[in-house]
Amino acid sequence: MNKSRLEAFSDGVIAVIITIMVLELKAPHGDGTAALVPLVPVFLSYVLSFVYVGIYWNNHHHMLHVTAKVTGGVLWANLHLLFWLSLFPFTTAWMSENHFASAPSAIYGFVLLMAAIAYVLLQQRIIAAQGSDSLLHRAIGSDWKGKVSPVLYLAAIPLAFVSLIWLVPDRRIERAITEGGELRKRSV
Amino acid sequence: MNKSRLEAFSDGVIAVIITIMVLELKAPHGDGTAALVPLVPVFLSYVLSFVYVGIYWNNHHHMLHVTAKVTGGVLWANLHLLFWLSLFPFTTAWMSENHFASAPSAIYGFVLLMAAIAYVLLQQRIIAAQGSDSLLHRAIGSDWKGKVSPVLYLAAIPLAFVSLIWLVPDRRIERAITEGGELRKRSV
Amino acid sequence: MNKSRLEAFSDGVIAVIITIMVLELKAPHGDGTAALVPLVPVFLSYVLSFVYVGIYWNNHHHMLHVTAKVTGGVLWANLHLLFWLSLFPFTTAWMSENHFASAPSAIYGFVLLMAAIAYVLLQQRIIAAQGSDSLLHRAIGSDWKGKVSPVLYLAAIPLAFVSLIWLVPDRRIERAITEGGELRKRSV
Amino acid sequence: MNKSRLEAFSDGVIAVIITIMVLELKAPHGDGTAALVPLVPVFLSYVLSFVYVGIYWNNHHHMLHVTAKVTGGVLWANLHLLFWLSLFPFTTAWMSENHFASAPSAIYGFVLLMAAIAYVLLQQRIIAAQGSDSLLHRAIGSDWKGKVSPVLYLAAIPLAFVSLIWLVPDRRIERAITEGGELRKRSV
Numbered sequence: 001m002n003k004s005r006l007e008a009f010s011d012g013v014i015a016v017i018i019t020i021m022v023l024e025l026k027a028p029h030g031d032g033t034a035a036l037v038p039l040v041p042v043f044l045s046y047v048l049s050f051v052y053v054g055i056y057w058n059n060h061h062h063m064l065h066v067t068a069k070v071t072g073g074v075l076w077a078n079l080h081l082l083f084w085l086s087l088f089p090f091t092t093a094w095m096s097e098n099h100f101a102s103a104p105s106a107i108y109g110f111v112l113l114m115a116a117i118a119y120v121l122l123q124q125r126i127i128a129a130q131g132s133d134s135l136l137h138r139a140i141g142s143d144w145k146g147k148v149s150p151v152l153y154l155a156a157i158p159l160a161f162v163s164l165i166w167l168v169p170d171r172r173i174e175r176a177i178t179e180g181g182e183l184r185k186r187s188v
Numbered sequence: 189m190n191k192s193r194l195e196a197f198s199d200g201v202i203a204v205i206i207t208i209m210v211l212e213l214k215a216p217h218g219d220g221t222a223a224l225v226p227l228v229p230v231f232l233s234y235v236l237s238f239v240y241v242g243i244y245w246n247n248h249h250h251m252l253h254v255t256a257k258v259t260g261g262v263l264w265a266n267l268h269l270l271f272w273l274s275l276f277p278f279t280t281a282w283m284s285e286n287h288f289a290s291a292p293s294a295i296y297g298f299v300l301l302m303a304a305i306a307y308v309l310l311q312q313r314i315i316a317a318q319g320s321d322s323l324l325h326r327a328i329g330s331d332w333k334g335k336v337s338p339v340l341y342l343a344a345i346p347l348a349f350v351s352l353i354w355l356v357p358d359r360r361i362e363r364a365i366t367e368g369g370e371l372r373k374r375s376v
Numbered sequence: 377m378n379k380s381r382l383e384a385f386s387d388g389v390i391a392v393i394i395t396i397m398v399l400e401l402k403a404p405h406g407d408g409t410a411a412l413v414p415l416v417p418v419f420l421s422y423v424l425s426f427v428y429v430g431i432y433w434n435n436h437h438h439m440l441h442v443t444a445k446v447t448g449g450v451l452w453a454n455l456h457l458l459f460w461l462s463l464f465p466f467t468t469a470w471m472s473e474n475h476f477a478s479a480p481s482a483i484y485g486f487v488l489l490m491a492a493i494a495y496v497l498l499q500q501r502i503i504a505a506q507g508s509d510s511l512l513h514r515a516i517g518s519d520w521k522g523k524v525s526p527v528l529y530l531a532a533i534p535l536a537f538v539s540l541i542w543l544v545p546d547r548r549i550e551r552a553i554t555e556g557g558e559l560r561k562r563s564v
Numbered sequence: 565m566n567k568s569r570l571e572a573f574s575d576g577v578i579a580v581i582i583t584i585m586v587l588e589l590k591a592p593h594g595d596g597t598a599a600l601v602p603l604v605p606v607f608l609s610y611v612l613s614f615v616y617v618g619i620y621w622n623n624h625h626h627m628l629h630v631t632a633k634v635t636g637g638v639l640w641a642n643l644h645l646l647f648w649l650s651l652f653p654f655t656t657a658w659m660s661e662n663h664f665a666s667a668p669s670a671i672y673g674f675v676l677l678m679a680a681i682a683y684v685l686l687q688q689r690i691i692a693a694q695g696s697d698s699l700l701h702r703a704i705g706s707d708w709k710g711k712v713s714p715v716l717y718l719a720a721i722p723l724a725f726v727s728l729i730w731l732v733p734d735r736r737i738e739r740a741i742t743e744g745g746e747l748r749k750r751s752v
Contacts, residue, residue: 005195005249007569012203012388015576018650019584020207025654031662036671050650054643061569061639075249079242086206086238090213098219107224193383193437200391200576208395263437267430274394274426278401286407295412381571381625388579396583451625455618462582462614466589474595483600 003070006078010060013082017089018053021046024093045096049088056085056115063122069129077118077125084115191258194266198248201270205277206241209234212281233284237276244273244303251310257317265306265313272303379446382454386436389458393465394429397422400469421472425464432461432491439498445505453494453501460491567634570642574624577646581653582617585610588657609660613652620649620679627686633693641682641689648679 025042028035060081091111095104213230216223248269279299283292401418404411436457443450467487471480589606592599624645655675659668 002253005199005252008196008572009199009203009245009249011569011573012200012391012576013207015388015573016204016207016392016580018646019577019580020211022650022653023211023584023587025651027654027658027661031665031668033667033671035667047647050643050647054640057573057643058636058639061573064569065566072246075246076242079238079245082206083235083238086210087213090210090215094215097215101219103219103221103223107221190441193387193440196384197387197391197433197437200388200579201395203576204392204395204580208399211399260434263434264430267426267433270394271423271426274398275401278398278403282403285403289407291407291409291411295409378629381575381628384572385575385579385621385625388576389583392580392583396587399587448622451622452618455614455621458582459611459614462586463589465586466591470591473591477595479597479599480595483597 003064003067006070006075007064010078010082011057014053014057014060014085017085018050018057021049021053021089021092024089024096041099042096045092049092052112053085053088056081056119059119063126067126067130071125071129074122074125074129077122081115081118081122084111084118087111088115191252191255194258194263195252198266198270199245202241202245202248202273205273206238206245209237209241209277209280212277212284229287230284233280237280240300241273241276244269244307247307251314255314255318259313259317262310262313262317265310269303269306269310272299272306275299276303379440379443382446382451383440386454386458387433390429390433390436390461393461394426394433397425397429397465397468400465400472417475418472421468421476425468428488429461429464432457432495435495439502443502443506447501447505450498450501450505453498457491457494457498460487460494463487464491567628567631570634570639571628574642574646575621578617578621578624578649581649582614582621585613585617585653585656588653588660605663606660609656609664613656616676617649617652620645620683623683627690631690631694635689635693638686638689638693641686645679645682645686648675648682651675652679 025039025046028039088111091104091108095101095108098104213227213234216227276299279292279296283289283296286292401415401422404415464487467480467484471477471484474480589603589610592603652675655668655672659665659672662668
């Protein structure tokens with residue numbers, strides 16, 4: 001079985017995911033720059049998710065570059081990863097529309113975590129398919145640390161993001177954004 | 189004629205199909221986890237259709253892997269399969285918005301069946317194009333059973349799904365979901 | 377310059393075009409099969425446009441299969457064809473929402489015609505890039521008839537379609553469909 | 565690392581961007597050609613953005629054709645370019661809905677400029693990855709002029725466009741379009 005079609009299909013799905021997220025950035029009704037203010041959290045969420053999907057695409061690219069053999073199990077593990085990535089537009093939209101409220105942010109983080117787990121599962125499947133003396137196996141290592149590190153790495157980013165949202169900016173900025181949104185809703 | 193472009197085009201169409209189905213998962217208006225309850229049937233339908241499209245992509249991948257020659261008839265049989273797959277987002281949306289009511293579920297099953305038939309027709313076209321001593325021909329067999337088994341196999345899944353929906357969960361769960369939706373509509 | 381990327385990009389654009397047309401098939405509000413009646417013209421238009429885009433993809437596939445050299449002019453002629461194809465979702469939606477009224481049907485036909493002309497221009501560009509003793513040049517011929525026949529061929533289909541819509545079915549069917557739509561609007 | 569997947573992913577993202585922009589061309593409610601009048605600015609903006617994305621795809625195609633080596637930095641510089649291109653549907657929609665008002669047009673121009681800068685950064689990354697005696701390096705040149713010219717070239721187009729919009733057509737045309745839009749809003 002050849003890997004080129006697995007790559008092409010993954011590229012297609014990730015390309016659509018990354019692009020339909022931008023549909024959430026709806027053109028505002030006013031024609032002044034003030035009309036863009038309520039879009040700030042939507043834009044920030046889009047940037048975050050874009051970077052995230054970009055990291056996955058880059059990692060996927062590197063991992064499959066050193067993959068020689070693809071099995072049925074790899075195909076399904078890959079679809080499993082694409083499933084969690086495909087939920088990014090939904091969780092991004094929900095989080096941004098609610099100005100990073102706790103429940104939507106938690107669900108956003110949960111989907112990020114599931115994608116990280118799915119990535120590790122895919123990595124395991126690929127290593128198993130290549131055999132124990134494969135390039136990928138040696139690159140990643142067979143120890144506990146090597147297996148879990150991508151999860152930790154990928155989980156660190158949403159934690160950093162949440163810290164950024166909840167600690168660094170004082171409430172005044174957030175309030176200004178929320179009020180911008182409220183005013184806009186009232187004026188409609 | 190080479191098969192790589194047939195694969196690339198099919199990958200593109202299937203990638204878009206699998207991804208636009210997630211657009212049906214619209215961000216709810218509330219910011220609590222309770223706001224997600226009315227989305228449960230939509231999410232379940234999305235998972236089901238995702239798995240289904242995934243099965244088709246996997247099977248398509250395997251079948252074309254052992255295909256050497258592509259004819260004009262194969263191109264059209266492939267487009268015919270893609271046509272029925274392209275109706276999945278519509279039937280999935282209608283079924284999930286009506287909490288698996290009988291008519292939308294029947295239409296969903298009908299499109300699944302047509303996709304299964306289209307897959308078998310594509311398989312026939314490909315076998316005919318390869319010649320009688322081809323790898324695919326020997327792999328599938330020329331008997332009645334070999335030809336019909338994919339239909340039976342693919343039709344078994346929606347049947348299992350319908351059983352799951354109508355038999356296993358008692359009505360209380362379904363009612364809770366429906367009421368969640370009603371409450372949400374009223375509160376809007 | 378290699379043609380594989382031209383093919384891949386065209387496949388991507390055509391795959392998205394063919395799939396977003398199905399977004400026009402919006403899930404109806406009722407859960408009975410009667411709710412599907414107002415969707416009949418939308419579905420028929422989708423089938424027509426799907427077949428049309430399929431014809432273009434097939435022809436494009438064949439033409440590029442015998443193409444050896446790609447120039448900058450070919451890239452732009454290809455983008456020009458994709459531009460007119462990209463208007464199909466719009467013209468299909470407008471025509472189907474107005475039950476094949478004359479103005480939307482004329483615009484639909486106009487875009488079909490422009491796509492046919494763009495296809496012939498692309499063909500000319502490709503032949504010019506290959507040189508006069510190329511395979512494609514000999515396959516198509518340099519005479520007036522060979523150049524114009526794709527336009528005639530492609531223009532014949534919408535004419536046949538219009539005849540089908542306006543001549544074959546008597547008014548009673550159309551009225552039933554329209555009334556189905558009216559009833560649905562009133563019940564909303 | 566091979567460049568084919570970078571090309572495939574970029575093709576996928578650009579194909580989706582170019583196609584979802586057409587979703588802004590929503591089917592009007594009336595069935596006469598007069599119903600198309602308010603769509604004129606939307607259509608013009610679509611043509612402009614289509615041409616723009618087409619220019620980027622063509623340039624990207626040429627640049628990667630002479631690229632031999634791809635590094636991690638090139639992958640990220642490419643994602644950065646795709647990010648700014650992905651904002652085209654939003655800025656196009658906002659500009660066209662406000663009939664080329666100054667703020668939306670400025671934001672549209674700003675995103676064009678950022679895309680031009682991202683393109684130059686990608687070019688720098690690619691040249692750095694190839695080494696100083698590479699084909700691309702010699703083709704573009706190492707001087708200040710060679711580096712900045714794409715920005716100037718790409719920035720010249722929106723300037724020309726703005727001139728076209730604000731200088732050439734007298735106000736009567738614009739007023740007619742705006743009034744067409746007003747009338748349509750009132751009749752809804």
